[in-house]
Amino acid sequence: MSAVIDKPDSLLYDGADWDYDQIKRVYDAIEDIALKDMGLNVYPNQIEVITAEQMLDAYSSIGMPLMYKHWSFGKHFARDEMLYRKGYRGLAYEIVINSSPCISYIMEENTMTMQTLVIAHAAFGHNHFFKNNQLFQQWTDAEGILDYLEFAKSYIAQCEDRYGHHAVERVLDAAHALMNQGVHKYPKKRSLDLRLEQKRERERQEYQEQTFNDLWRTVPKVAIGGNRPSKSVSERKKLLGLPEENLLYFLEKKAPRLEHWQREILRIVRHMAQYFYPQKQTKLMNEGCATYTHYTILNEMHRRGMISEGAMLEFLHSHTSVVFQPEFDDQRFSGINPYALGFAMMQDIQRIAENPTDEDRYWFPDLAGRGDGMGALRDAWANFRDESFVLQYLSPHLMRKFKMFSVRDDAEDPYLLVENIHNERGYRGIRKLLARQYDLGFLEPDIQIVDVDLAGDRKLILHHRVTNGVLLDESDAKAVLRHIANLWGYEVQLVEVSALSDAILKEHAVTAPSGIGG
Known part of the structure; x- marks a missing residue:
């Protein structure tokens, strides 16, 4: 039965x-x-x-x-x-x-x-x-992104029909190679409205057509390095807005040999890079x-009885797999799982707000015991990015739970040194070091355009400020410089300098190509 x-x-x-x-x-x-x-x-x-x-x-x-x-x-x-x-x-x-x-x-x-x-x-x-x-509020236009994507897809398809697949692909290859160096890292006063970009593109095209005069082709051009006097370094830097860390923006606005449609493609890729910038942080x-x-x-x-015991077990099986954190000596370890640490920190913030210990009260006097854990979480979600979030909320309790410690690995020292352990100084050191691993300013190279003489040889000079002793991979650097040179149309030089002493550590150069702009 x-x-x-x-x-x-x-x-x-x-x-x-x-x-x-x-x-x-x-x-x-x-x-x-x-x-x-x-x-x-x-x-x-x-x-x-x-x-x-x-x-x-x-x-x-x-x-x-x-x-x-x-x-x-x-x-x-x-x-x-x-x-x-x-x-x-x-x-x-x-x-x-x-x-x-x-x-x-x-x-x-x-x-x-x-x-x-x-x-x-x-x-x-x-x-x-x-x-x-707040990062998404400053940098992204959620209401306009879908319309802009439709415009971008249509515009690039039209360019392929008109100028050829290969020509468009060369511009996209170069632009994609520079996406990480194609963002504004500090908010501008004017918020971006992507819904107006299609209208602006038409206005730019119409202005170019109205102001174009074919007679200018017959005017003799001044030879590069000719009699036209060059401005001083400080004057031309001020005129060009240098140094400039947004490479795509500078090339879109200043590259002398690009056509209008090529500049528009750079603008499209730049907007995509800016859209994803808050997600990286x-x-x-x-x-x-x-x-x-x-x-x-x-x-x-x-x-509330809305899902069954079986459904709950299935959910918990999936959830625990997502938040699983392997130990440091586990073969599966590949760093800290963002799902594991992020989820644990959210639970810990709620715990500190609602059921704090004496240690919590010492470390988080403004948060401990406030009673509204959900309100504390909404405040954190609204006002921080990963780096500042870890600096503000990572607790000694959680560091012990995750068994965190830090090791100093000096290339000139044959031994590793356990530098931070579970004491007050160690907690602060671990929190600072972990926060740095989420700092894009530390993780991504600081590369800026520092000089170019448009009245002279037009050589584009970039600086990489080396802050952690790690130089760029030479083959990668040369490959990206070739993309920059294709967009710029003239010689490009990259100088790696020490952020501490300004000493030149290494130089890379790519000679003038034929140029994407012809």
Whole structure:
């Protein structure tokens, strides 16, 4: 005689299969908890169900819909598909787009429990972070990005039809090579409105056509290095706005041999680089926020009887895999898992706010005992980036839990030195060193355009300020310099100088090419 287990009436779903009605019921339940219980503030949501192949395609085009075509996207697709088909890697459960509406892609292969997790994680966790973090508010235009992507894809396709696939690809190759050095790192007074970019492009094109006079082609040109007097170094630097760390911006505005359409492509790639810049600075916080959000919501759904014990076990199995942190001597160790540390820090902030210890009160006098853990988290999510977040909130309690210590590795010393352990000075040292690992100013090379004599030989001079003793890889440096020279049209020189003494450590140079601009 078999026992019959009745399904509770309060369950939103039962089993692994899903349909769109169940997705809608689950979404409504998640939204109620996220907005009313957690106080989240999100963009309108758009949930898209896609196949595994479509997810691979989204991977290859850096997760963006309506992306323009480039050979590198196809290369990434072929690599990821091969690894996935052979079972060497899995796929993300979701991809989420920082836009309004916020677009979340969920795979049709997911079980209903995984769809629930993904909606809570992406459509509410990431969505809230995108909308409220001050870096995203300063640097991104969530309402205009989808229209701009459509314009960019159409514009580049038109350029390929008019100027040829190879010519457009050369510009895109060069622009992609400079994306990390193609961002403004400090906010400007004027916020970017991507919805107006298409209108501005038309205005720039019309102005160029109205002011073009074919008679100028017959005027004799002054030879480079001719009789025209060169300005002093300080004068030309002031005139050109040097030094300039945004290489794409400078080349877009000042490269003497580029055509209008080539400058517009540089502008498109530069806007894409700027769009992703806040995400590079908030990986730890963004994933920590989303992981904490899905964990809180699904636990509350289980408490209310909305999901079954089996669904909860499936969720916990996936969640614990995501936040797993291998030990330093584990073969799987590849650094600190941002999901693990981010989630642990979010839980720790709530603990300090609601149930502090004497140690917490000493280290966090303004946070400890304030009583509103969720409010403290919303404040942190809004006002910090990874580097400052770690400096502000990483606690001795969490450092002990993660068994953190630091080792000094001096290339001139045959021995390693354990420099910071679990004491007050060690806690401060560990926190400072860990925060530095999230500082893009430390992780990415500081390369700036420092001089060019437009009335002389037009040689573009760049400086790499070496702050940590690590020089650029010579082959990579030469390859990128060739891309810069193709855009600039004349010789390019890169000088690596010590940030401490200004001593010249190494020089790289690429002679004048034929130039993309012809």
